[in-house]
Amino acid sequence: MRIASWNVNSVRQRTAPLLDYLRDVAPDVLCLQELKCQDEAFPRAEVEDAGYVVETFGQKTFNGVALLSKTPLEDVSRGLPGFEDTHSRYIEGVVGDGAGGVYRVASIYLPNGNPPDSEKYGYKLAFMDALTDRARALLALEERVVLAGDFNVIPAPEDVYDPVGWAGDALFKPETRSKFRRLLNLGYTEALRAVTDAPAVYTFWDYQAGAWQKNNGLRIDHLLLSPPAADHLKSVEIDKALRGREKPSDHVPIRADFI
């Protein structure tokens, strides 16, 4: 079972790379973030022709998340329960792995939160609280849960090229990291950190200032696994090469294989 997550930074601008990814990597489930379009504008026919079912939660201009799956998605829900939100940032569904295993997968686009002295930061923290509540409720189901997405959280200094320079940023502030740890401490495993301690493993490089060429990256896209999911984890990969192709997203996919 292969589950991947990718912030595509406009699905309409990234349709060709998306179809290439579905063909070449063939994830069973792909979580998308930053669709930047309404549901009607999603390239549904192309993705369905590639062999996937599609559940979108789009929004004009900004945000927007989706679940793509080779097998039917069930129990699909949009938005975080109990959290009044005008943004499309959370979609959840359930899929089988064809061998008796069942995975509950969420595609999450957590708010950026900058600048940290604005109301945007408060919104980020409130979203993290609501996500933590949802994550706690999901643990009680004792299912294989995968919380996947662009968390806009740099978990630790080794996950950013310049931790001193980023100390006050909404992605790295102590309050942000503390809330992220609180989420993990419910009992979730960060998939990448379950397989490697390597520093400077990044999933995002800004378009500006030659960040990619200088490897000035951040690790902000994550897969969080409930204990039943972690028990089945086999491997984790970051598809870094996509950042070097033509017209790339500023994020690359992260994916995990489960036994």
Added chain:
DNA sequence: ATGTCGCATTCCATGCGA
């Protein structure tokens, strides 16, 4: 290098979000 994208509108220039 105030360095790039993608979106939208006041639409070929600018503001916003990231």
